[in-house]
Amino acid sequence: MERRCRVSGTLNLLIGLAMGLNLLALASSRLPTLIGAVAVQGVVLGVMPLLMEHQFDWIVALVALGTMAVKGFVIPGLLRRAMRTASVDREVEPSIGFVASLLLGSGGTIAAVALSRALPLLPEHAGSLLVPGSIASVLTGFVLLIGRSKAISQVCGYLVLENGIYLFGLLLIHATPLLVEAGILLDVTVGIFVTGIIVDRIQRAFDSLDTRKLNVLRE
């Protein structure tokens, strides 16, 4: 019982760290910082399944390692490469200002905590920050998607959004088969690949990565 409380405390600490990284992602004005924040968040999230387990489990360890590798190193590496090869400006170019984004993000975090109190959760999840952390990450992902115009920062928004969903999925870690976890990871990776290709194409076609310019493509 005591160990469980301690583990739960560590877990909450990590989730709090992830929520802080959310705010950092919202506040960063340069792309490398943004990518870095997302990468660190990925690693932090990857550690969590190990902490939630009482005894060592191969499958969970595999999931954790895979998550850490893909989210913490592979995807950020791909993004940095895309940034280099497409020679993108390092500026983020927000359409929602940093202060406003931060206000929205922190407001969202508070709202998420308030909302999770209202949700009918299982007693063992009631004390943890898993649910508010997941909702806050999803909201942050949305704010990034809406408020940032560069394709790469959009990808970061999707990643934060996906991290939120992953956090929610941790509630069900025993119920979800390995295959599903692996499938989600694969989806995200393929998504990033495709976006990487698209980023290159956008850059060539429009001489810019500003997704706002894509509206000339509407019918």
Next chain:
Amino acid sequence: MTPGPLLLLAATTLVAGIVIGPRARSAWLANTLAGALALVAAAILILLGGPVWEWRSVFLIGGEPLHFRLDSLSALFLALVGVVGGASTAYAHEYWSDRDRPHSAPQGRRWSSAMLLSMVTLLLSANGLHFFIAWELFALSAYFLITLDRGRREVRAAGWLYLAASHAGTVCLFAFFAALASRTGSWELGPMREHAELAPLFWLALAGFGLKAGMFPLHIWLPSAHANAPSHVSALMSGVAIKMGIYGLVRFSGWLPVSAAAGWTVAGIGAVTALLGIAFAFAQNDFKRLLAYCSVENIGIILVGLGFALVAESQGASLSVWGRLALAGALLHVWNHGLFKSLLFFGAGSVLHTTGTREMSRLGGLWRAMPWTAGLFALGALAISGLPPLNGFVSEWLVYLGLLDAVTNHGSAAWAAMPAIIVLGTTGALALASFVKAGSMIFLGSPRTKPARLAHECGPWMRAPMLALALGCVAIGLAPAIFWPTVARAVGVWQPAWTGIDAPAPLFALGWVQLSLAALACAAVAALWWQARANGLRRALTWDCGYAVPTAHMQYTAGSFAGIGAGWFAWILQPERRLHRPRGLFPTDAIRLERIPETVLERVIGPVASVIMRVSTAVRRLQHGHLHYYIAYLLMGLSALGTFVALGSKP
């Protein structure tokens, strides 16, 4: 002999017509005429009392086996398709010839074969799916025929309006057939009066078929389509195509259980359609548009007959004799209107062919140059105005007879029949006025413009179909008792309790009266002719109103002729006037323009459509191509749903 081989022959010739139509002109004509004759012969075999012809095949179309059936009711319409289709084929040979229209004439031949074929399939289909497919093909081929002359902007506009309106009707029919098939569990069509739960479906059929028939206020497509189509197509549209709507209504009101309310509605719509149709017709200045609105009026008369038959049926089929008279009148009017309206459109076509204008006020005095056209148009006008001794009188008289019987029976129908008689009477008077206007503007007086002065008579290929149709009008008018059994059989198919009824006694008397009237009229004409020849002709000016040098422009115009009558209906016609009076001692100019708008289209549907367009344009701004905002919409939608759930979950 069964009609099977004849129908096979007709189908073969029509399919061959689609293939050879564009290239072989004379072969196509002979081929299509043979097909039309075969159709008429097959219909006559059934109408003379032959057994119902049925043909089933294991061959599937759309997953349903082919099933054709020809009974007296469909044979009645099939005969009309054959007669008017053949006449219009022959007429087009000269009217829309390859020499004048090198591009559109070959296409016209192909599409008219397709339209005849789809109408025949429609009439024969005993399977809902195939009926619907044939209906759609028929609507589409009619579109291509209407827009044969698509170089002109107004033709394209009329075609689009037709296509849009027609598909609005198709939507209703789609729902109708789908609901019918799902409730009965099969696409097979046939009598299903015992399924009381099918009664509400009739409303869908009424909207879908009524739109095609041109019932008010769904007639919006009809005037411009009829006026802008080539005249042989107008004749086919007005004589046959809109009757397919009537066929659908009669067919399915006979098969489905129909509530009394539907009967009253059909009768009421019919009365309104008849009165307003002829009011619009009276005010028109374009003679083809006048004829088109007149079709709306005649559809109204047919619907009044059908509506009262439905009322009679719902009050007990075996009791109400008057219902079968009203229905017989309506069905006979289908034939009659098909004959004289095609005749009139052919007459209008030959005027248009030689003068190139549809404005009555630009014509005049054409009877000297075109005696055949003038005479045949006058005969058609007499018939359509319901004057004895021609066929229009016979069918309208049967409808009147039914309504008067309803009045003397003192049922609840008496209270509706009385106003219906008054409305029909008014309609008849206005129809006469309209055709006096059309006939006198086009053919009497002196030519108002140069094209009218240079007019010439149409050739034999245009005259022969007109003569044939006129012969039909005279035959039904003089010998109504011969045609009674055919119509009575169709009535018997509609309501089996009404089979084998004898002709009403006055019908024979009417035949004799009509014959003697015709003989008297012929004698009077001969006597007058003799008198005129004996006295010698002396040509002089008519009353010249005291002007020293009267000109052709001092005649009545179409607008001034109809001025008073159109004034009574100004509330619905909503005429747009522009008046610039002559001023001062030496006035230099004066203008008086009057235009009759399409009231329903321009004052009701137009504004509603523009509001919808404005709202849609505003909504369309939401789709701007900015991905960020799309994600914002998603977020807003999600949070709205979340709020909804949160509010709803609270006890």
